[in-house]
Amino acid sequence: MQEILDRAKDCYDSGLPFVVYRKPNETDVFGVFQSNDELRSSKDFTEKGFVFAPFNDDNQVVLLQPDEVWEGKYQTEKSEAIKDINLDESGKEVHIELVKKGIQEIETGRLQKVVLSRKIQVRITKPPFKIFKTLLSKYPNAFAYFIHHPKVGTWCGATPETLVKVKDKKLKTMSLAATLPFIEDETPKWGNKEIEEQQMVSEYIGDKLAHTMERLEIDEAESVRAGNLWHLRSEVRGTMLPNLKVSEVVRALHPTPAVCGIPTDEAQKFIHKNENYKRTFYTGFLGELNLRSQGELSLFVNLRCMELQGDTASIFVGGGITEASDPESEWIETQNKSKTMLGIL
Template sequence: MPYQENREFQSVLDELDQCAENGQPFAIFRKPDEKKVIAVIQKDSTKYELDFNTQGFVFAPFNWADNALLIKADKVECTEYMDASLVQQSTRALSEKGRVSHINLVQKAIDEIEVGSMEKVVLSRKIEEPFNESAFTVFETLLKSYGSAFCYLIYHPQFGFWCGATPESLVQIADNRIETMALAGTLPHISGISPQWGTKEIVEQEMVSTYILEQLSDLTDSLTLDKVESVRAGNLWHLKSSVHAVMAKDTTIDQVVSALHPTPAVCGIPTAKAKAFINANEGYDRTFYTGFLGEINISGPSDIALYVNLRCMKLERGIATLFVGGGITDASEPEKEWIETQNKSRTMLNILLDDI
């Protein structure tokens, strides 16, 4: 039975359901390790372009110059969500559909890396699964399941519903102070066993850390990198280093975001060559997967909290489209890369009910 404290939360969901019926854009989200849930509602269906000086919620695609959207905060609702109930894990079998093509794609990338075209490229694929829940039920299950992730549900008449539980911050900016992270490497979580990282994961994480420091060096002062640590995100482990800095004089938020997105964790190194390889070879349009999203000036002026859109899916007419990927280096093994994407797919599959 739902907590009594969640009546206000349910009231907000009812309001958002009516917004979707009316074609009004909205976003509802909860930051990592918090109870507060924030809803941003736009009063009309107008398509607004990204403006870091406006109060609202941004939803930007992988190719973020194309159709980055801003949901204006004409109305902001704040509530809390509390629930101690256990979430039943999905028992859906993992499909082997797309295995051969993904393995071949990974091998093609390794060949390009070995001849010196790239150091790393992140390759992804999409998975379509039937579901029979409302988008709001899926969002509530995300809140229950992934307390340490940025959980969100967004609706816009331009693209419908998207939701996710991402473990990766793109950048947090407040009072000219910058916080970001270098996140890379993936291992499945096994109860009672610490992650045993191999050379491939360690080197990949070092690549990401070095790249971020280089990108921010001319835009910031007091740039520091914390020691690498293992962090858990749902049923997966990752390697993470936190990055801290102060914006240099005359540096703009646009410059900082442009310097960081797309990160090597979702694109590759060097960025331009990796992005060109992705667009030419993945075989589908990522749209908002591996883009970024988050609040702009809601918590205060020049207060930005943006996240990388990982562990996400699009919900449309009874079909949930999931997206999974992994970083490819010269140490990658195609079969293991396929298994990694299978493991990652569980994050979203686990919140879809089986009784379809």
């Protein structure tokens, strides 16, 4: 793995595109390196490489060309204990007003749910690759990555959410929603708001995929831990129709209700109009595209991530707003979520 990181550092210093990543619950670490700084894009998901896609359709899906693919083993390192974090209350009033606006829009009947987020900027005191190694050690059950393209920027993260995996026409995805803080020796106590929010996401994914599948199964929701948070998750499995293109499945699923809302188009319009910043690649997706065989992909939603620019990191936190949401509680949820990436930094 150290050789992969050394190669990545050379590319970083030389302004060449690369990604280094590890899949959830695995020890293999991969590096995909492009030999020039050309900005390539995926048109229809038939290309081979690693994709990095934005939240918004207007921007292109970045494709890293696999001129070199390296593989190594991750040796678990003892990570430093995360210190208590002093949370900044600035931005509270603005976020609460945004949540209130979202609830008002839901009350008109145009939306059932909308996911609203905010950006926090902090100074970096750690080198970028040290941040990535901390992500690897802290979150073994997440998709951990570090990606750099001189024409796009530098991002890293450890996301708990699969967008979609496809192999031999067999599809796997998940319905992930609702959040509670993790408390030692306590099981999460989900309220009606969280249970309904997760059920809404499951039903929406079922509706979106129904016409594309020969068979579709959605499991009951279960509590899953992601760092210092709990979420509700249902596994989704299906067999794609013979003539279905992978691009159709990706378009059906992205953006998911867990990062956008229901109905998706209306929620996306509301987000673009009312959020106080541009998400770019936050809540987009990333992962392997036809890297091992044609028609095989492994894509993850870009959550629990940060953008690195000079000596500043931008982290992003949000939550699903429904008619039952309480603006003050939604602010507290984003504060709890911010501890994950602030702790890494």
